[in-house]
Amino acid sequence: MANIVIDGIRKNFGAFEALKDISLTISDGEFVSLLGPSGCGKTTLLRIIAGLETATSGDVLIGERSVIGLPPKDRGLAMVFQNYAVFPHMTVYENVAFGLRMQKADDRRVKEQVEKAAGLLHIEPYLDRYPNKLSGGQRQRVAVARALAVEPRVLLMDEPLSNLDALLRLEMRTELKTVLQGAGTTTIYVTHDQTEAMGLSNRIAVMHDGVVEQVGSPVEIYNHPATRFVGGFIGNPPMNFITVAVEDGAVAAGTLRLPAPAGAGREVVLGLRGEAVALAAPGDGLDMTVRVAEPMGSHLLLTGAIHGQPVRVILPPAERVRGGDVISLRPDLDRITWLSPESGKSYPAAMA
Amino acid sequence: MSQNRPWIPYVLILPSVAFLALLFLVPLVQTIWLSMSDNGVPSLANAQRMAGDLNFTRSLKNTFLLTLAVVPVQLAIALAMGTMVGKIGRGRETILWIWTIPLGISDLAAGLVWLAILQNSGYFNSLLYGLGIIERQTSWLSYQTPVALFLAIAVAEIWRGTAIVMVIIVAGLNQVPKEFREAAEIFGAGPWVRFWRITLPLIRPALQSALILRTVLAFEVFSVVYALGGRNFPVLVGEAYNWQNQNQNYGVAAAYAVLIMVVSLAATVVYLRAIKVDPERLP
Incomplete structure (x- = not known):
């Protein structure tokens, strides 16, 4: 030993x-x-x-x-x-x-x-x-x-x-x-x-x-x-990265306005685990265009785009979503990772 | 395809079978018959004449002594060379290429090269004289210096024939993944233990092939001996040659040829028995 x-x-x-x-x-x-x-x-x-x-x-x-x-x-x-x-x-x-x-x-x-x-x-x-x-x-x-x-x-x-x-x-x-x-x-x-x-x-x-x-x-x-590398390497599907604009210390993501991390520049990368989202009422949250829906039994795997950027999310198996649908997602705010688009490093987690 | 025409494989090997039959099997049977017959009648006269000859015992003894001296040394050198070249990264191919040059030189040429070195007015004597070790030319290759002659022939044979052993050994070593040696190293085996207990057992097939090939070739030694020693150092193939050409007695020459074949086959059987290759125990 x-x-x-x-x-x-x-x-x-x-x-x-x-x-x-x-x-x-x-x-x-x-x-x-x-x-x-x-x-x-x-x-x-x-x-x-x-x-x-x-x-x-x-x-x-x-x-x-x-x-x-x-x-x-x-x-x-x-x-x-x-x-x-x-x-x-x-x-x-x-x-x-x-x-x-x-x-x-x-x-x-x-x-x-x-x-x-x-x-x-x-x-x-x-x-x-x-x-x-x-x-x-x-x-x-x-x-x-x-x-x-x-x-x-x-x-x-x-x-x-x-x-x-x-x-x-x-x-x-x-x-x-x-x-x-x-x-x-x-x-x-x-x-x-x-x-x-x-x-x-x-x-x-x-x-x-x-x-x-x-x-x-x-x-x-x-x-x-x-880092972005770690998020993208770990997890199946890997973490989603959505580049979003920062205005007046806030991030506009769909209809959501999220507090931007300290030290963020004009853009920031929203790191989101595929399962850290929930289906919301239409038009309330991040809009996702679903390209393919794969019912895996234990969960429903959706591949599509948010803000025109490719993402994969996981929803409970009972949700009824099909390819071609546009859905609204509400991210779990505690499970968001903010990353710098330049260095790929994450910003320290904000105190909630 | 092949199910429709089952004869295709046989047609494909037919040319080589015919070639072997014509140029190998027929002469072999003829030679055996020649050695065991006298004027078309089965007879042991040729064998008796061979065994009764003055040079028979000497040539048999010389051939065996030479084989016993040369083959183990060649194997040891080849293993050392193979191990050394295995540790080299860059330039490995070049070194292998240089080491195999003797393979490309004909036996007789090799013998003549060594004759140029070792004859009375040769390079070796010039060197010793130049260094003041000897006062006048010394004879190394005469019948009066049998030990020196034997050593000279052995050295020339080792120089000429080690490369083929090395090539086979290197091929064998390449078959052993380096993880075996690394695992042995991790678990505490030093270089010698790794060599004896891991590497050698794992290259058994190569060892077996190399030893069989080299021993059979050693029993057939002739040109180098002829160039350096002439009839001062009789060997089996040399005697066959003399009976064939000098004495024009094809029967006794054939008896020698058959004897060499029997000796070679016996050596092969010994190796097959002594170095067992069990595919179950190989990487």
């Missing part, structure tokens, strides 16, 4: 800046996801923490001790790889035992730990088999068991579920959460899948173009995105 401090990490590949001054503190026992689109630098950051990649500058501390310059094995960590990296020429037992064998643990302890880890991940029936006889999900369990068997201070996971099919991914996600909650290991989890990050993490660090855009709990990040 240990905390992790990432302090000013930079990484250049030639002229390309993959990581631009990343700092992040992860508490002991915390589960933090690095979430971002491919190419944002999240895997590079994980590999730097693991010691598989060297940073151009900056420091990584695990349990108050700088590990920059230490080989991976002296950093007290274990890792689960995207393609599992379960050794095909060893039985499942020997795979799970690998880290302990390398530590020269005696056979009794190896057996104890392997059985414990195998029990947690329900792979006892396969211990004598070779990995190629197993399914992707089973191999992933072996990879996680191998990591847990050494009782690492820090567990690193690089897109561990992305090679699994959707149903299995959901199942493994739940199971991973159960297992890791019990182990209490500090975990860094790299993913591009927001539902994985939201479901598993204590905190999420959203990364984009080598920069951490926002760090916060899943709910914080969802409700109060710090």
Whole structure:
């Protein structure tokens, strides 16, 4: 068990800046996801923490001790790889035992730990088999068991579920959460899948173009995105952005006049979650031209435009709206995020 | 399509089958018959004559010793080269290209290059003399210096034949995803452990192919030996050549050829048994 401090990490590949001054503190026992689109630098950051990649500058501390310059094995960590990296020429037992064998643990302890880890991940029936006889999900369990068997201070996971099919991914996600909650290991989890990050993490660090855009709990990040990128990346459908004019300190949106955020210029971006609206009486609120209405069973998904700008909103399933309709929407004022059209950053939430 | 015309695949492979039959199977059967017959009658006379020959035991011993000395060294060098080139990012192709140059040089030319280096008035002696290590030209390739001759031939063979092993090993190493080595590193395996316990077992198919190919070629060694040692270092193919051309005795030459084939097949079986390739245990 240990905390992790990432302090000013930079990484250049030639002229390309993959990581631009990343700092992040992860508490002991915390589960933090690095979430971002491919190419944002999240895997590079994980590999730097693991010691598989060297940073151009900056420091990584695990349990108050700088590990920059230490080989991976002296950093007290274990890792689960995207393609599992379960050794095909060893039985499942020997795979799970690998880290302990390398530590020269005696056979009794190896057996104890392997059985414990195998029990947690329900792979006892396969211990004598070779990995190629197993399914992707089973191999992933072996990879996680191998990591847990050494009782690492820090567990690193690089897109561990992305090679699994959707149903299995959901199942493994739940199971991973159960297992890791019990182990209490500090975990860094790299993913591009927001539902994985939201479901598993204590905190999420959203990364984009080598920069951490926002760090916060899943709910914080969802409700109060710090940047337009975060709002647009998190949530399904993503947050809607409607550019509106500011006049005399107020924003005119349809028939509504909303107080403009402090520091706003002539225009401001109204960030609105698709479900943070309610149907209003015609002509009272924001007018939306509905292009397509998709009844999803649990909700009604509408795609169209407000102020000529594309939006997606979610209404209760019973509402009767069809493509071509013009409807009026009333936004939930507490759930509006105001963003600067220039910097894309959000204005601090106004005190209600 | 192919269900309507099931004979199409057979037609397509017919030319190569005919080619093989004409230029490989027929001569093979003829050679075997030639070695096991005497004036059209089955006979072991050729084999007896071969085994009774003065040079038979020497050539057999030399060929085996050379194979035993050369193949393991070539494998070790090829593994080292393959591992080194795997760590190189830019310029990798160029280095591989340079390393495979010996593959493009004919056996005999390679032998002559080494002869130019190692003969009495060669570059090696000039160098040693220039450095003051020897006082006069020393002979390395004569029948009076069998150890030096053996070493010279072994070195020349290693230089000439390592590239093919390396090419196969590099191809094998490319098949192993780097995550296996990284995972091993994370879990505490040092470079040696990673090499012996992860990399080597995972490139078994390449090891097997490289060893079979290189060993069979080593049993067929001839040109380099002929250029450097002549008849001072008899080998099996050299004896076959002599019986064929000098003695004009095709039967005994055929017996040598069949012996080389049997030895090569035996070596192949040994490798197939010793380095088992189980597809279940490969990446």
